[in-house]
Amino acid sequence: xxxxxxxxxxxxxxxxxxxxxxxxxxxxxxxxxxxxxxxxxxxxxxxxxxxxxxxxxxxxxxxxxxxxxxxxxxxxxxxxxxxxxxxxxxxxxxxxxxxxxxxxxxxxxxxxxxxxxxxxxxxxxxxxxxxxxxxxxxxxxxxxxxxxxxxxxxxxxxxxxxxxxxxxxxxxxxxxxxxxxxxxxxxxxxxxxxxxxxxxxxxxxxxxxxxxxxxxxxxxxxxxxxxxxxxxxxxxxxxxxxxxxxxxxxxxxxxxxxxxxxxxxxxxxxxxxxxxxxxxxxxxxxxxxxxxxxxxxxxxxxxxxxxxxxxxxxxxxxxxxxxxxxxxxxxxxxxxxxxxxxxxxxxxxxxxxxxxxxxxxx
Amino acid sequence: xxxxxxxxxxxxxxxxxxxxxxxxxxxxxxxxxxxxxxxxxxxxxxxxxxxxxxxxxxxxxxxxxxxxxxxxxxxxxxxxxxxxxxxxxxxxxxxxxxxxxxxxxxxxxxxxxxxxxxxxxxxxxxxxxxxxxxxxxxxxxxxxxxxxxxxxxxxxxxxxxxxxxxxxxxxxxxxxxxxxxxxxxxxxxxxxxxxxxxxxxxxxxxxxxxxxxxxxxxxxxxxxxxxxxxxxxxxxxxxxxxxxxxxxxxxxxxxxxxxxxxxxxxxxxxxxxxxxxxxxxxxxxxxxxxxxxxxxxxxxxxxxxxxxxxxxxxxxxxxxxxxxxxxxxxxxxxxxxxxxxxxxxxxxxxxxxxxxxxxxxxxxxxxxxxxxxxxxxxxxxxxxxxxxxxxxxxxxxxxxxxxxxxxxxxxxxxxxxxxxxxxxxxxxxxxxxxxxxxxxxxxxxxxxxxxxxxxxxxxxxxxxxxxxxxxxxxxxxxxxxxxxxxx
Numbered sequence: 001x002x003x004x005x006x007x008x009x010x011x012x013x014x015x016x017x018x019x020x021x022x023x024x025x026x027x028x029x030x031x032x033x034x035x036x037x038x039x040x041x042x043x044x045x046x047x048x049x050x051x052x053x054x055x056x057x058x059x060x061x062x063x064x065x066x067x068x069x070x071x072x073x074x075x076x077x078x079x080x081x082x083x084x085x086x087x088x089x090x091x092x093x094x095x096x097x098x099x100x101x102x103x104x105x106x107x108x109x110x111x112x113x114x115x116x117x118x119x120x121x122x123x124x125x126x127x128x129x130x131x132x133x134x135x136x137x138x139x140x141x142x143x144x145x146x147x148x149x150x151x152x153x154x155x156x157x158x159x160x161x162x163x164x165x166x167x168x169x170x171x172x173x174x175x176x177x178x179x180x181x182x183x184x185x186x187x188x189x190x191x192x193x194x195x196x197x198x199x200x201x202x203x204x205x206x207x208x209x210x211x212x213x214x215x216x217x218x219x220x221x222x223x224x225x226x227x228x229x230x231x232x233x234x235x236x237x238x239x240x241x242x243x244x245x246x247x248x249x250x251x252x253x254x255x256x257x258x259x260x261x262x263x264x265x266x267x268x269x270x271x272x273x274x275x276x277x278x279x280x281x282x283x284x285x286x287x288x289x290x291x292x293x294x295x296x297x298x299x300x301x302x303x304x305x306x307x308x309x310x311x312x313x314x315x316x317x318x319x320x321x322x323x324x325x326x327x328x329x330x331x332x333x334x335x336x337x338x339x340x341x342x343x344x345x346x347x348x349x350x351x352x353x354x355x356x357x358x359x360x361x362x
Numbered sequence: 363x364x365x366x367x368x369x370x371x372x373x374x375x376x377x378x379x380x381x382x383x384x385x386x387x388x389x390x391x392x393x394x395x396x397x398x399x400x401x402x403x404x405x406x407x408x409x410x411x412x413x414x415x416x417x418x419x420x421x422x423x424x425x426x427x428x429x430x431x432x433x434x435x436x437x438x439x440x441x442x443x444x445x446x447x448x449x450x451x452x453x454x455x456x457x458x459x460x461x462x463x464x465x466x467x468x469x470x471x472x473x474x475x476x477x478x479x480x481x482x483x484x485x486x487x488x489x490x491x492x493x494x495x496x497x498x499x500x501x502x503x504x505x506x507x508x509x510x511x512x513x514x515x516x517x518x519x520x521x522x523x524x525x526x527x528x529x530x531x532x533x534x535x536x537x538x539x540x541x542x543x544x545x546x547x548x549x550x551x552x553x554x555x556x557x558x559x560x561x562x563x564x565x566x567x568x569x570x571x572x573x574x575x576x577x578x579x580x581x582x583x584x585x586x587x588x589x590x591x592x593x594x595x596x597x598x599x600x601x602x603x604x605x606x607x608x609x610x611x612x613x614x615x616x617x618x619x620x621x622x623x624x625x626x627x628x629x630x631x632x633x634x635x636x637x638x639x640x641x642x643x644x645x646x647x648x649x650x651x652x653x654x655x656x657x658x659x660x661x662x663x664x665x666x667x668x669x670x671x672x673x674x675x676x677x678x679x680x681x682x683x684x685x686x687x688x689x690x691x692x693x694x695x696x697x698x699x700x701x702x703x704x705x706x707x708x709x710x711x712x713x714x715x716x717x718x719x720x721x722x723x724x725x726x727x728x729x730x731x732x733x734x735x736x737x738x739x740x741x742x743x744x745x746x747x748x749x750x751x752x753x754x755x756x757x758x759x760x761x762x763x764x765x766x767x768x769x770x771x772x773x774x775x776x777x778x779x780x781x782x783x784x785x786x787x788x789x790x791x792x793x794x795x796x797x798x799x800x801x802x803x804x805x806x807x808x809x810x811x812x813x814x815x816x817x818x819x820x821x822x823x824x825x826x827x828x829x830x831x832x833x834x835x836x837x838x839x840x841x842x843x844x845x846x847x848x849x
Contacts (some may be wrong), residue, residue, distance in 0.1 A: 226790055227744060227760035234713075234754030241753055242791070 035075040037087075039357035041324070042068040051097050051139040052150065064094040067329070067353060071104075081112040091131075091334060095345075097140035102334055105130045120170040131334050132158040138196075142341045145244030145294055150205075152196035152341060154251060159189040159336040165259070179276075180262040187255040187335045194247040204229070212248040215239040250340035253287040263306075270312040278304045280332055291343045299338070299346035302328035320357040326350060392429035397461060399423040399436040399468040400513040401527050402616045403446060404455050406828065406837050407439025411463065415833035422446040423468075431463030433476065433486055438537045438810060438837055440826070443616035444514055452823040453620055454812050457530060457540040462491065467513040470526040474498055475509060477541075477548035497555035502563070520612055524619045525563040525603040532571055532595040533578070533585045535630055537810035538698035538721070542585055546577040564603045568596035584695040630692045631808070633815035633824050633839065639687045641775065642672065642845065643680040651675055657687075660843035663708075663803075669846035670801055678796055678847070681806065682777035685732040689816070694727040700809035701737075701769060702836040703778055704829040708801045708844070713754050716795045717829050718747035718783060719836045721810075723769060735776055737769040745783075748831045751793035758832045759790055778806060801846050805829055809838025 048061035073087030085108045093100045108127035114120060137153040165183030172178055193211040197220070200206060204223035209216055213236060219229035233239045236246040263276030281301045288298035308322035329351035331338060338346070399407055403423035409416040411427035411434055419425045419436055427434045437458040442448035461472035478494035481487040499507030504518055513519045526547075533543040550573050554561060561570050571592055578586040587595065602618070609615035640660045642653045655672050662671045702719030722743035728734040741763075748758045763786065770777050784794055795802075805827050813824040824839035 225762045227762055229759045229790065230757070231791070232756040234756075238751075238753040238755035242755065 032079060033077045034362040035077075035359050036362065037071075037073045037075070037357055037359035039071045039073075039355055040068065041071075041353050041355035043351055043353045047094055047096060049094050049096060049099060051099075052141070064099070065092070066094055067351065068092050069355075073106075080116070083110045084108070085110075091330065093330070093337075095140070098138055100133070100136060100337065102131050102133045102136075102336070104334070114168075120168060122166065122168045124164070124166055126164045127162070129161040129333075130158065131336050132156070133336075136336070138341060144250075144341055147198055147244040149196050149198045149341075152194065154191045154194050154247075154339075156192035157189070157251075157336045158191070159187060159334070161185055161187045161335060163257075163259070175266050175268050177265050177267075178262070179265070181260070183257075183259040183261075185257050185259070187257065189254070189336045189338070190252045191247070191336075194251060198243075202226075208243055210236070210239050210243075210247050212236065212246075212252065215243075217242060245340065249286045250290055253285050253338070255282050255284040255335070257282050261304075272310045274306075274308050274310075276304075276306045276308075278306075280304075287338075287340060291340050294340065296340075296343050297347045298343060299328050299331060302326065302331050304332070316361045318359050320355075320359075322355045322357070324353045324355060326353075329353075394429055395427045395431055395434070395463045397425050397427070397434050397463070397466050397468050398514065399425060399439070399459055401455060401457075401459075401470060401523055402441040402443040402453075402619065403448070403514070404436055404439040404459070404468075405442050405449055405451070406826075406835070407436040407455065407459075408835055408837065410435040410437070417833055418828075418835040418837070421449050425468070427463050432488070433460055434463045434465075434468055435460050436468050441616075441620075443620070444612040446514075450826070454823065454826070456534050456537060456810070456812055457527070458537050461509075462486075462488065465510055467509065467511075469509070469513045469519070470523045470530065471498065471507075471513075471519065472509050473540075473544055474526070474548050474551065477544050478552055498551060501551045501554045501559070501561050503560050514612060517610075517612070517615070520615045521606055521609065522563070524606045524615055527619070528599045528602045528606070529563065529567070529570060529574070532599055533574065533587065535585075535694070535811060536697055536699050539585055542578070542583055543574070546574045546581075546583075546585075549577050550574055564600065564607050567600040567603060568592065571596050571599065584697075630690060630694055630697075631811060631813050632689045632691060632821060633813060634687055634689050635815060635817045639684045640672075640841070640843065641680075641682045641684075642674045642678065643682065643777075644674045644678045657841060657843075660841065660845070663844045665801070668801075669848070670844040672843060672845040673848055674845055675848060677781070679781035680777045680779050681804065682775040683841075685735060685771065685774050685776060687732075688727075688735060688776070689732055690727045690729050690735070692729045694725045697725040697811065699723050699725055699811050700807075700836055700838060702805075702807045702809065702829040702831070702838065703780075703783075704803075704805040705795055706803050707795070708803050712752075712800065713750045714752060714793075714795050714800075716747070716749040716787070716792065717831045718745055718787070719809075719829060719831055719834075720745050733774060735771050737771055737776060739763065739769060745786075746831050746834065747783075747787055747792065749787065749792045749795065751795075752798075757792055759787070759792070761786060761790065796847055799847050801844070803842065803844055805840065805842045807836065807838035807840035809836055813839035815839070 043066045045066045046063050047066050049064045050058040050061040053059055069089055069091045071087055071089035073085060075083055075085045077083040087106045089104045091102045091104060106127065106129040108125060110123050110125045112121060112123050114122040135153050135155055136157050139151055142149040142152055163183045163185030165181055167179065167181035169177050169179035193209060195209040197205060197207045202223065204226060205220040207218050207220055215233040217231040219226065231242060236248060240246045257280050259278060259280040261276060261278035263274055265272060265274035279301065288300065291298040305325045306322055308320055310318055310320040312318045327350045328346045329349060331346055399419050400423050404419055405421060405423060407419045409418055409425045411431045416427060419439055425434060425436060435458060439455045440451045441453040441455045442451040459468045459470065459473045460476040461468040465472060475491065475494045475498055476486060478498065479487055479490040495507055495509055499505050502522060504522065511519060513523060530540065530543050534540050551561065575587050575592060605618040606615055609618050635657045639657050640655050645651050653672065653674055659671050700719055700721045701723040704717035706715035720739060720743055722740060724738040726736040743763055745761045745763055748756065750756050770779060788794055807827050807829060814821050815824040826837060826839050827842050829836045
């Protein structure tokens with residue numbers, strides 16, 4: 001399933017390593033600094049999660065936050081011009097029936113290209129983000145292309161996002177700074193296989209699996225006069241003919257995006273306050289067409305607004321509290337959640353989250 | 363410094379490797395169980411491992427079952443004697459042999475021992491096996507009976523298996539009859555073991571057959587013979603068993619058994635390959651057309667202009683045969699047989715096929731009266747089907763059906779109601795293989811009974827065909843023809 005994506009991954013990593021090497025050249029080691037940071041983000045809203053049980057009915061409800069994320073990071077500033085960041089995190093998303101826990105690793109590099117001692121700053125940056133999880137299980141029922149899936153799981157889903165961009169900022173008066181940025185990137189989302197269960201029009205239960213090329217379906221128990229039933233699909237045409245989807249196009253996808261953003265920040269002594277806005281436009285492969293054919297609405301852009309308050313505690317510590325509003329929650333951060341089966345979660349489902357961060361300069 | 367460290371670590375690495383490989387080999391899954399079905403070698407018999415379809419026996423009678431299989435079963439097939447390279451013969455094996463999965467040999471003797479090891483709940487109990495074998499050996503006068511010995515080399519086992527099979531052939535008309543006859547024989551052996559009596563398979567066969575027959579009569583079994591029939595078969599079986607007893611090698615024992623098989627001929631059905639025997643009915647409602655062809659024309663696989671000699675129009679509804687095609691030399695009373703049907707495209711690159719069968723077809727007929735044939739498929743009878751569509755999707759299903767309708771006999775013809783079967787299968791996701799024009803091979807077989815065929819004045823064992831449905835190979839005799847479906 002992933003053979004076509006291997007070369008793309010290699011290109012992504014090569015680009016990032018190259019950017020990193022270019023950033024390291026000419027650094028001033030005497031001015032290097034390391035910042036450690038941890039953060040927790042949540043929407044402050046809970047849900048009484050009650051998944052479907054295989055034997056019927058629902059599990060006893062458990063109160064869980066709709067979203068929370070934990071991240072730890074390290075920023076290494078080689079000098080005033082070059083820095084590299086590495087972070088690892090875990091995102092947890094809960095809904096009435098579903099619970100997703102996704103791991104994330106991000107690596108980014110920044111290089112100031114504007115001269116020193118000027119009131120403006122231009123920086124180049126490149127970033128690679130990788131999300132992965134062993135199994136993504138959708139417990140909630142899914143109706144897709146006439147088929148009713150009572151459960152679906154995706155084995156080893158992962159995504160890779162590479163972005164490069166240019167950002168600039170300028171002091172406009174004492175304490176005030178305006179900033180703007182433009183980024184471009186590409187996304188690749190893939191998986192090993194897909195499994196699930198469903199019900200036929202005759203209410204017969206079946207399980208299925210597909211690896212993007214072949215697949216199988218097995219009736220789970222005797223159903224009326226049908227004592228046993230199984231199908232082996234030689235190709236995805238057979239899978240789609242029977243199940244109504246093909247995971248190589250309804251789950252795996254690739255995309256390009258263009259992003260613009262800007263904001264204003266004010267700082268005085270230990271306090272800084274900033275607001276920021278970002279718009280990202282997506283250009284995807286066939287997945288959006290297939291979502292439309294199914295009668296759903298693809299999500300082709302996202303908007304994010306952020307307001308943050310940062311307080312410096314002495315010369316080493318700082319605390320930051322941010323509120324983040326997203327029109328397509330976590331679409332930018334976790335592309336692997338965007339599939340033909342889950343696309344509806346992005347339509348009419350904006351979110352407001354709060355993020356608390358602490359950083360320590362070593 | 364580095365080199366010293368590496369040298370010190372190397373033995374540890376090697377030890378770790380050895381430990382790991384030992385661990386992995388000791389925890390590896392047990393190997394499958396391989397056995398041989400032997401009367402002579404039974405080739406092409408349907409194999410079941412704890413009632414699960416598992417293909418068919420190969421040359422040498424070999425079969426394979428998963429590890430920890432309790433009972434390996436072989437049904438039907440061909441007896442090729444002791445030629446371990448032969449894959450076919452004219453000698454049909456009518457029966458169903460069983461053995462514990464780990465025994466290694468599936469024979470008439472092991473079948474009896476398995477039957478004697480059934481507990482009060484009707485399940486095979488391996489704890490009863492040794493005692494059953496001991497009792498069996500005592501009754502047959504072979505106190506050192508070892509069923510795990512090579513049944514193709516041990517002359518004692520070869521003779522006993524062949525002689526017991528001759529006794530079974532007196533009663534058995536079909537594979538499905540075998541278990542009934544074995545149960546009766548096992549009951550006789552168990553009763554004799556309890557009293558210390560024995561069975562003489564050469565000296566007093568009539569007494570043995572009479573005792574078995576009494577058990578069958580007690581259960582009102584259709585296998586029970588009349589007094590006249592007992593006299594006839596007992597004489598033939600005794601002569602056969604004496605010949606087998608004097609055999610000095612596996613080959614001569616097998617030859618004696620074949621010769622004996624010809625004298626204890628239980629073939630009740632003969633196929634008469636006559637003209638205008640096959641009719642193909644197509645069309646819907648009042649717009650049906652029928653195409654009558656001879657069996658020879660139907661079985662002609664040559665192409666003229668890209669089509670076969672036999673052609674049908676749209677919507678094939680039934681394939682029927684003149685009743686006189688099947689001739690009955692004896693009464694068939696509730697004879698349970700297997701009937702199977704297969705249709706597959708013969709165009710290069712076209713994977714479409716459809717096959718189905720049922721083991722629960724019951725035949726009733728009177729000797730000499732072809733029109734008396736009644737083919738019954740009881741309510742709840744199970745059909746197994748497999749189809750491959752244009753996309754290469756293979757669908758396998760097991761369906762219980764309601765009553766008769768699939769195989770019928772009316773108007774002097776017996777028919778396979780293809781349209782009825784297809785409507786059932788289409789409702790569960792099978793594609794209609796006749797949805798597009800093409801060239802097809804069609805096979806209809808009756809399995810589980812000995813069939814011969816008559817062409818002119820010759821009567822010979824009927825041609826055998828095989829149909830694959832999932833993991834099951836259904837073998838039998840019947841017709842294999844070729845037709846072109848034109849739209």
